[in-house]
Structures are given as structure tokens and as C-alpha cells.
Amino acid sequence: MSVSYVSDISEGSGFFIVLKLIARWKGSLYKLVWLDLVVYLIIYYLINLLYRFALNSAQKETFHMIVAYCDDISTQLPVSFVLGFFVSGVIGRWFQTFMFIPWLNEITYSVMAAVNCADTRVSRKIRLSVMRYLNLAWILAMRRISDRIAERFSQQHKPKGGNTKDDDDCICRGRNEIWSVSQVSTWHTIIYKLRLVFTRSKS
Template sequence: MTVTYTAAVASSSIGCFLKLLFRWRGSLYKLLWREFLLFTIAYYTLSILYRFALNDTARMIAKYCQEFGNLIPLAFVLGFYVSVVVARWWEQFNKIPWPDRMALFVTAHVHGHDERARLMRRTMMRYLCLAFVITMHSISPGVKKRFPTFTHMTQAGFMLPNEQKVIEDIKTPHNKYFVPLVWVTSLVTRARKEQKIKDDFAVKTLTDEINAYRGCLGGLFNFDWISIPLVYTQVVTWAAYTFFFSCLMGRQFVDAGKTEDVFIPVFTFLQFFFYMGWLKVAECMVNPFGDDDDDFDINSVIDRNLQVSYLIVDEMHSELPELIKDQYWDEKRVRTSIHSGIRVL
């Protein structure tokens, strides 16, 4: 689940962001401590060798790495790559379909308090939620682990046994997320024929919303299908690891006669935190439907969508609080005439 910290920085003050530096979950330290430990061990191992065991030829290699390692355009490559990944991450979140809008249309346009009308409303929303589950089953490892087969979806209440048989009998090599959407569209048509929906405009409204919902599901499939080109991911990874491999050799103390010995390379370590942290941001966000701290908790979204959908179209259908005059009902309103400037009581 995405780590939320906005409440901790609700007001700007001195050191507003400093309080966030000591959090562990979703932090830079949690992502980097293993890599940083390996980098530190490798650095000091080479440092001991450079100081006590290696000859002048090895020291020349260190100077060579120091001089030419900085030619790797790491900041440019990483910066552009991370900006693409973050934009893609946010677009994927915006593509997650929420059934609330459809639920409001259903409760407004599918009339009736009898069992048949209630069944239609609930089934429409269940089919929409089922389409989302089937879609995320192909994209999210967490959802696939929770619903590995259609049988598990039936056991969870998203499908009935007869519906499971129908969807399993459909022979297609493609993902079957569209099947529940066909069912809900047919159900809208049936509700119109049975006069549960009063006019054709309401049918069009519901159908347009189903198509918009399908568009979001199709968008999620597109993001899963078309990734950031592998060659660019490889370039970024090679650039980062090659740069810091050169730092292991190039940032050593090798010239005792001209340079002050700095046993702790503070700025090299800071570079490691900044650049490798940047790379870890990309690794965590390139697939937001995984199991990282900042990935989307789709299973909780699935549960929430079904609960809220049933609440809107069933329990709250046509239920209104009693209409009572509000506390300002008897107050006189003062209006200002725009043209004459006269105040009218």
C-alpha cells in the first residue's frame, strides 16, 4: 500500500520535511541498506589493498577510473528515466476504474423496489466488479495470489456457479474481462424492456458509463502489455552500476604525497544514496501492482468497490432523510442589483 505522509506535513514550518527522514517503511534506507552495505564492504576491502598491497600500476588504474568514470552521464540518464516512470505510475493509478459513478447512475435510472429490480441493480454492479477482478488477476501478483482461478472468484461472491460455467465455456485465447461487461450491457437492455428503466436516454447514459469503465480496464491492460522499452531500462541499470563500480576504484586514496587522506569518502557515499536511490525509485514504481511499499493495494480496492456498490444501489436506494427546513430557512437574503447597484431586501 502506498505510504501516506501528507498529514505529517500539513503545515509548512522550519524542518517540515526533516521529521520524515526518520521513517522506515517506504524509506530510502529500507530500499538501499543492502546495496549500501555491499558497496561499503567492497570499498574498504579495495582501500586496504590499495594502501598496503598493490603496486603503482594498480594505482594508475584507480586514477584512470577517477578521470573517465565521471564521463558517464548518470544524472541525465537517471533523471529522464525516473520522470518517465513516475508519470507512467500516476497514469496507471488514474486508470483504475471506480464503480461509484456507475452505481449512482444505476440507482437513479433502474427503478423499482421489488425483488426483480433489486436483483438487477445488484447484479449490474457485481458484474462490473467481476470485470475488474478478472483484469487485475492478469496484472497484479497480489490479486492472482488471492484469486488464482475462477472458482476462487465464485467462492468470494463475485460470480455464481452458473456464471462461472458460462465464462469457462467461452473459448478464446484472450483475457475474458469483457464477458461480464457484455452481461451488464445485456442486463441494461433487459431492464429497459421490462420498464425498470423509463427512457432510452437513461439506457444511453448507462451504456456510455459501461464503455468508459471498459476503457479504463483496457488502459490497464495496455500498461501491462507495453512496458518501458527494455533497452532503456538496461541502459539506466548499466550506467548506474558501472559508475559506482568505477567509484570503487577511482575514489580511493592513492597519492599520499599530494592528497590529504580521507578515510571516509563522504561525498562518494552521498552520491551512492542519491543516484542509487533514484534507481530504486524507478524499480519500485515501474510496476505499481506488485508488493513494494508504494505499490497500490488492489485487493483492498476490490473489497471496497463491491461493498460501496451494493451500499449505493441496494441499501441506500431511494432512501432519503426526512426533508426538514434548514437553519437558514427564515433568514432574509440580501441581494445586490448588478445594474442599478440598489440593495433589495
């Protein structure tokens, strides 16, 4: 999951805000590449020290030939062309994955437009109940995809987070234990939502 830095730039402006963001460690580029950079520097200085203090003249000539050969090979390979295909493939797959994530925006607007009766308090209560079950279904579906979401919204944390009640939580565990199908806990909350809408529409 992404790291938010809005709190760091909400109060202030100018050049020092940029320095403050650069100095961040959590979610920064330094945290991502520091290990690779350390390994690269260690290998580089080992080769440098080996060339300067451990090789004789003949071995240095052989080392120069190897370096020249590697430089000639690197100019023949279209590295930028290959990296362009790689980056485009990775970005394309990431964008397709992002587009397949179900969002609740459109269905929220539909619920706001459809659930509208004379009593505004009843309408608001129905809309909140419907969206609560839809939000729970979304969380249960995302728990099967993302480990971070599974840790954040575990079976014990759901009642504490206010996304479900204790009786709903018991129903979720009971159905999983009886049928042993992980998809059940995802779609049965939508069935409860539809039942609520049908019951309210008849009344």
C-alpha cells in the same frame, strides 16, 4: 501492490509515529535496498583492505592514478542530466500506465443515476447486481495484467470472495474451455450485466 500503513498511524500523533513508520520492514526502503547496500559495503571494504595491506608503494601510486582518472571522467559526464532524463521517462511511463487503468467510479455514478425506479429495493438490487458483474469484469481484466491480482483472485477464490456465484464460475470455465480465449471471461460478464438491465427495464 502497495502496503497500507494506516493502521500504524490511526492511533497517535507526534514524533514517535514517524519513528514507528521508519522502523517498519514490510514495504520499507530498507527492504528494497538492503541487498545492494550489503554488496556495496563488501566491495568497498575489500578494496580498502586490499589497498592498505596488499599493495606496495608502486601499486598504490598506480591505484591513485586510476582513482584520479575516474574522478576526472565523472566530472565530465553530466550524470544529473542523464538521470533527469531517465527519471522523467520512468515517471512518465508509470503515470501513463496508471492513467490507462480502468476505474469504476464514473460508471458507478452513471448506474446510480440511471437505475432509479419507484421501488427502492428493486433499484438497489439491480444496482448491486450490475456493479457485481462490472467488478467481476474488472478483476478478470486485471488478472491478465498483474500477477499479484491473479494470485489474490484465482479461479478457486472467486466464489469465496463473493464476487461471483457458483453458476457464474462454471460459465467462466466453460467458455474458456470451449473457445480457449482469455478475453472471453472478461467481457461476457458485461453482456450479462446489459442483459439484466434490458430485462429489468422492460419489466
